[in-house]
Amino acid sequence: MFKSTLFLSVLLLLSVNELQAQLTFEKEEYATRREKLMDRIPDGIAIIRGASEPLGDVAFTQYNNMMYFAGVEIPDAILIVDGERRKSTLFFTITEEHADGENISLDLVRDPVKITGIEHYLPYEDFSETLTNRLTGSTVIYTPFSPEEYIGENSMEKFNKFKRSVTDNEWDGRLTREMQFVAVLNQRFPENKVENCTPFIWELRKIKSKAEIDIIRQAAQLSVAAHKAVMKATRPGVPELELAALFQQVTMSGGAKGLAFGTIIMSDKNHAYGHYMQYDRILGEKDFIILDGGANISNYASDVSTTFPANGKFTETQREIYEMGMFVRQICQSMYRPGVSLTEIGNAVKAELEKMGLDTADPKYRLWIRDGGYNHSIGMAVHDRMLNFDRGEPLQAGFVFACDIMGKADDVTGIRIEDTVVITEDGCEILSVGLPRTIDEIEAFMKNN
Template sequence: MKYLPIDNKLFIKNRKNFTAKMKPSSLAVFNSNDIYPISADSTMPFEQHRDIFYLSGVDQEESILVLFPDCPKEKHREILFLKETNEHIAVWEGEKLTKDAAFKTSGIKTVYWLQDMEKVMFELMTQCDTVYINTNEHYRASVETETREDRFTKWLKDKYPAHSVAKSNPILQRLRSVKDKVEIDLLQQACNITEKGFRRVLGFVKPGVWEYEIEAEFMYEFLRNRSKKFAYTPIIASGNNANVLHYIENNQQCKKGDLILLDVGAEYANYSSDMSRTIPVSGKFTKRQKEVYNAVNRVKNEATKLLIPGTDWAEYHVEVGKLMTSELLGLKLLDKADVKNENPDWPAYKKYFMHGTSHHMGLDTHDYGILTEPMQANMVFTVEPGIYIPAEGFGIRLEDDVVIQKKGEPFNLMRNIPIEADEIEDIMNS
């Protein structure tokens, strides 16, 4: 891992919060992700399952976490199973967690090698009534691959069919959506790295550069600041490419007079940042571009103020829609007849702003959070309105990551990243 060590008090606290929500005489199991093959002997870079990381800090394949708070044996109330390391593995693959290193990382004292898992699990299963399995119930999830977690769940239910089964996900959705101070600091670090990348790009962009060259400038700055990668596939969309919401080819040349929509973010310690900025290739917005840009920025600023404890996510989007409608009327993209005759299920503003304004942020870019429950302090949301005008050859999206506060406006984790049109022009022309 490139990131600095995280105080294991975070993971100890996370486990305590999780086990407090478990049923009596119950056990919960969490697995690492697989290392996925590409072809021949090639594999994709390992990405840890965010749930086992959240509860243990273990960032290594072939790891299993077991939580059994009512276990008669105190030492079995928290267990890590790890792939056994040795000198041969250290030479060929690099150093893996030893039992002592796993304790320092997680705060879990009982660590077994993976080959002992079935034997230990048999003992544990004779002592519990309910097993919590970990299913992916995120509202955007679409998983076609059988995961290591899926295979383990099949094995467990087949071997122990008489046990009751419960779901970990509803507990984790609520816990992970409200961030600890340590988590907010890690998110801030991810945003700070993103800022460095953006400032680098502002000094780099000029007519004739290619979108992939801009992507490379971000990646350079991310890697040299302890981020292993983009938090998600970056969007570097010049000209009309910006009107394709998930444009990721990043293979076109940036032309004089065009805008570039940048939707990029660095990860840090598995925590994601998510930034959108739109900048002029030539270093200066046209009058019309700036008009639309400032309209988007006003919507973002006003939408941010609505993110307070108790806000309903669906109602919030209705209110943002009203803000956007007003701006689109001012830009003469809509007229009063468009609004009067709009379809309530697809309001008139959706012609130019067709996506949502905010989503949870955290270990995942689209993080855990139950959207039917009111917003709470220390939840982290994006704010990302946009206006997309194919007929005029550009689209603009602006996005910050903010922390909901107990009182007052949210705290902007991207407060230091330039966003005002005049400031961007000044930096690009300095």
């Protein structure tokens, strides 16, 4: 009897684990997100479209919003989240043979309702008829107006670049995929209002759950391993390209889904460019390097920066600017907690610098004082979006962001000391903990290079 009960328990456990393996999170996590979106659209439905199959021979990657609300990596999926009727419907069509070739779960394809927890499933071909039949004269159609994000993309930055080079180009003029969809909705359903649900989604994505934070922590720790590997491999005579390749090799072999953004390596005159990715120098004896890179795990990003000398030994100029950056970093991170605003933290940094007799009106101190070390939020995009964020707004538990301390001593001596940080119930956690950060730690770590 005991053996049979144990056997059944093992089978049940394997079955549960198999179901959970189809999605990044448990079904309840996605259901809660959809319910929160429903709360914001009680007068209508939200249409979330997934990414289409790539035109080239590259692996399919899902849009972040589809991953956020449904967790399915299937091309051309559509999700309707119904705020009026409090239910959701997932649309997709894919053959088992195609799914198997793309490493898509066959269980997901065969029984999407059971695997995802979404109430209804229909083939992609049924979307138009279903939408037409669902709409009443008063139903509002919500859909994101902002461009959707792939891994390594940030929606508003993507929008601004597209607008500049395509929409506003007199020889082009095309709309984004999202705004073209809006135009078609307005044309086909003139009686229904079409509204932007991007702000609602950004607001939901602003505060991370424990499950999300756990994955961001994994991504941050993988980034730490990659930074340490690059620091160990750095010495005069090493090409930057070799270091960039090493960073990617460590992250990908460690389980990353991709890079959170293009790895930044700046040395010598390239300190003038905030996001230099050309890898066109061979490191010299006097070079001071900024490495800014992060891993993406399961569609969640991390962002970490380190600064160190190519030869493993700080000069006086490098030492002075670096120690000042670490001083500012310590003030900021000691104050991060719920209820405190970034403006307050920035003012505290300013007061400490003035105690040292520094002229805080000098532009070179602007980045240290501004926003209390805050640079951007982090989540499914490395520059994760949020609605109407105000630096005077009190910090909340679950807010993940980059504490990014930057400064310059001269044209070839800049620093970037950046951590991925989450606000906790009683303070903060440095998710990217584990790097050699002090000058003594860095010099000892690089001593045998």
